Amino acid sequence: MSRAQRAPFPAGRRGVAASGAARSGGAGRAVTRTISEDPLGGTVRRTVLSNGLRVLTEAIPTMRSVSFGIWVSVGSRDETGPDSGAAHFLEHLLFKGTRKRRALEISSSIEAVGGETNAFTTKEYTCYYARVLDEDLPLAIDVMCDLVADSVLEPADVETERGVILEEIAMHDDEPGDEVHDLFARAVYGDHPLGRLISGTEETVTPMTRPQIRDFYRRHYTAPQIVIAAAGNLDHTTVVDLVRQALHGTPLDTDQGTPAPHRPASPAVRTRPATTMVETKETEQAHVILGSPGIDRTDERRFALGVLNNVLGGGMSSRLFQEIREQRGLAYSVYSYASQYADSGLFAVYAGCAPGKVDEVLELTRAELARVAAGGLTEAEIARGKGMSKGSFVLGLEDTGSRMSRLAKGELLYGDLMPVDALLARVDAVSLDDVNALAADLLARPMSLAVVGPFGAGDFATA
Secondary structure: OOOOOOOOOOHHHOOOOOOOOOOOOOOOOOEEEEEEEOOOOOEEEEEEOOOOOEEEEEEOOOOOEEEEEEEEOOOHHHOOHHHOOHHHHHHHHOOOEEOOOEHHHHHHHHHOOOOEEEEEEOOOOEEEEEEEEHHHHHHHHHHHHHHHHOEOOOHHHHHHHHHHHHHHHHHHHOOHHHHHHHHHHHHHHOOOHHHOOOOOOHHHHOOOOHHHHHHHHHHHOOHHHEEEEEEEOOOHHHHHHHHHHHHOOOOOOOOOOOOOOOOOOOOOOOOOOOOEEEEEOOOOOEEEEEEEEOOOOOOOOHHHHHHHHHHHHOOOOOHHHHHHHHOOOOEEEEEEEEEEOOOOEEEEEEEEEOHHHHHHHHHHHHHHHHHHHHHOOOHHHHHHHHHHHHHHHHHOOOOHHHHHHHHHHHHHHHOOOOOHHHHHHHHHOOOHHHHHHHHHHHOOOOOEEEEEEOOOHHHOOOO
16 A cells, blocks of 8 residues: 564464354355475465455464465456546555444554554555464454455545545656656557556546445455465464454355456557657656567566576676666666566666766667677576576565465466476576577567656657
């Protein structure tokens, strides 16, 4: 949201069902299976309730905390033009009160036990999460399920949050380093929802009505569209029963449903021909992004892309960082990145530099991209890029929040959870030929340019 030593999880609750009078998901049979018992992680289990809602947990007894998240398969790309910003607006509103709790009760109940709550909206999903001590997990489940399932969306709260969101949009406009990424997305995707701002704009947020938002809420926040994930010192059966109890009597307390499939990778999103877009602002630093459409997140070349990205602009040892910052001192920040969606993707290079150095930075960037496209990388670079991919992934599993996110994204975005060892093996299997073939394709594509700074539209030739 546009924004929290005690005894372990009570032993008496392990494997014990919650009250039989409150079993959300109806009387139908839930289906549970163990997904993995990973030596680099904990035991992962998955339950599908009879209403189609999925619950995944990773039990890590050595932890003293739990991260609990509710992930909804709806984001800004699911909005129509007039609804642009509805998913993000709703993310704000769900913290404002339910039939059981006022806004202050939602925040204070979690903060009173030293926990934290937050939420975020992306182009393809929305997440609400809490991190608490293991013994406070029942409280976190009750609060988070309540706010996601049973928000009242009071008219006064809609107006209050409208003002907050408009301030957020204005603040974003004052951050050219963020704005240039949105400009680049618009350059590639145009009017497609992937090219729109997640927050919406002043023109769409200002007239948005409570009925519009409520309709969006009830159409998209359904049990089959929701994945609940938790990681830490927990017991799977207890989590499932606590979720059922928390959802009892809410609009998600239904009896029949099938989990919604993950978004298909086809048909691929149509992108615009390469173009140049300039946002004129009197800034002290120019912000530029040069890039092209990339690959979608299920493309088998995604592991090679990770290696390529690491070597080209993924760290201080990368080619672009060494050439542009270390050797020439032309920019403080320069990096490459990949964004991947169900049916599309982006690959781009960002640089922030003095306005007078933009031409030189772009010339060097284009030259380096062309050099890698034509000549590829070396075996030593591939080894370094693979080591970076494996290390960053494993080190990212050091906290319960990242483990919880991994569970949810595997289920929501891929329909499966790749074991840690299998993922590391996929990275190890990437060959020099794999990376160089991808580079020859990806880096030779016509590239769009987005610039925010003290320039006019005619200051840059078409990319």
